[in-house]
Amino acid sequence: MPIINRIAEFQEEMSVWRRHIHAHPETAFEEHQTAAFVAGKLESFGIDIHHGLAKTGVVGTLKGAHGDGPAIGLRADMDALDIHETADRNYASTNPGKMHACGHDGHTTMLLGAAKYLAETRNFAGTVQFIFQPAEEFAGGGREMVKDGLFDLFPVDTVWGMHNFPGQELGTFGVCPGPAMAAADTFDIRLKGLGTHAAFPHMGTDVMVAAGQLITALQTVASRSMDPMESVVLSVTQMHAGDTYNIMPEEITLKGTVRSFKTEVQDVAETAMRRIATGIAASFGMEAEIVYQRNYPATVNDITESDYAAKIAADVVGAKNVMIGLPPKMGAEDFSFMLNERPGCYIWIGNGPGEGGCYLHNPGYDFNDKALPIGASYWARLVETRLAK
Ligand SMILES: [Zn+2]
Ligand SMILES: [Zn+2]
Numbered sequence: 001m002p003i004i005n006r007i008a009e010f011q012e013e014m015s016v017w018r019r020h021i022h023a024h025p026e027t028a029f030e031e032h033q034t035a036a037f038v039a040g041k042l043e044s045f046g047i048d049i050h051h052g053l054a055k056t057g058v059v060g061t062l063k064g065a066h067g068d069g070p071a072i073g074l075r076a077d078m079d080a081l082d083i084h085e086t087a088d089r090n091y092a093s094t095n096p097g098k099m100h101a102c103g104h105d106g107h108t109t110m111l112l113g114a115a116k117y118l119a120e121t122r123n124f125a126g127t128v129q130f131i132f133q134p135a136e137e138f139a140g141g142g143r144e145m146v147k148d149g150l151f152d153l154f155p156v157d158t159v160w161g162m163h164n165f166p167g168q169e170l171g172t173f174g175v176c177p178g179p180a181m182a183a184a185d186t187f188d189i190r191l192k193g194l195g196t197h198a199a200f201p202h203m204g205t206d207v208m209v210a211a212g213q214l215i216t217a218l219q220t221v222a223s224r225s226m227d228p229m230e231s232v233v234l235s236v237t238q239m240h241a242g243d244t245y246n247i248m249p250e251e252i253t254l255k256g257t258v259r260s261f262k263t264e265v266q267d268v269a270e271t272a273m274r275r276i277a278t279g280i281a282a283s284f285g286m287e288a289e290i291v292y293q294r295n296y297p298a299t300v301n302d303i304t305e306s307d308y309a310a311k312i313a314a315d316v317v318g319a320k321n322v323m324i325g326l327p328p329k330m331g332a333e334d335f336s337f338m339l340n341e342r343p344g345c346y347i348w349i350g351n352g353p354g355e356g357g358c359y360l361h362n363p364g365y366d367f368n369d370k371a372l373p374i375g376a377s378y379w380a381r382l383v384e385t386r387l388a389k
Pocket of ligand 1: 361
């Protein structure tokens, strides 16, 4: 069963929506125009809407024509990034410094396309919750929606997500059963020494030298403290200290991220980091202040529902175009907060070759409009199969 014919008929219309959203990117919890656009479309399809969950989130509720049945949650993200769009296209960003460089314009449009079709046909028994969430990129809009009672107000048995992937062929899907995306933690380590004249280091305690040792020692968290069979990466990404040539600064701050797939691994990493930072600071006669924050948990696909997602994807694009058992990625995704509440699966949809810098979070990126009917058909087929009358 390929792309649904009725959805193919309004491919052009979906393209127009996608380009409109692309031209008007909005970032975390400021997706007011985007949310109004989404709500307007859902209303025009005759779908009940609820505004304002997690500030700018929108949920549309649609009941099938064939009575009661299970409830299913389909989620799309609406937010853009703080990136200046470089490509010359007639629907380029009209908000300087903001850009849909992760394809959430496409995700929103694919779910709207499915909503339009399902509202016309309603050929299912049960309820669909169309979940349009804000602030996926940094600020945890998914977490805020769950906190605001998403699944109490709009109960579902399962919840499903989708993300495009450049470099993955158009017309393909990828499924990663089990852990799919990493947990993303951040750390801030402040070393507090005693500043002094750079020509008289013995009069102070030098945070620069201590920080150098600390950066090297932190690399042993992954290589020496962790079970070698576990996946983890620790990256120091920022270092802030000093103003001039001849003064040893009082303080230095190191910042970075830890990515992993299990709570136990996060526990080991945090404990080892604290021990190493405190120990190195003490060895240089200074103090360390450590802030370790667990932001997004790992995105873990239910194994059974991963199989289900793969079967639906195969219905749309053919089994040979569905890759099952893709390796997990060290990126993070706040759909994890929803998957922690309800079983489901987060699937990758091919965006075609990443030519011309067309990769996620690149200023040359663009969502591939040809993927719109494929993704919308996946959503629609998922509903009609899972909620079959
Ligand atoms: Zn992104
Ligand atoms: Zn994204």
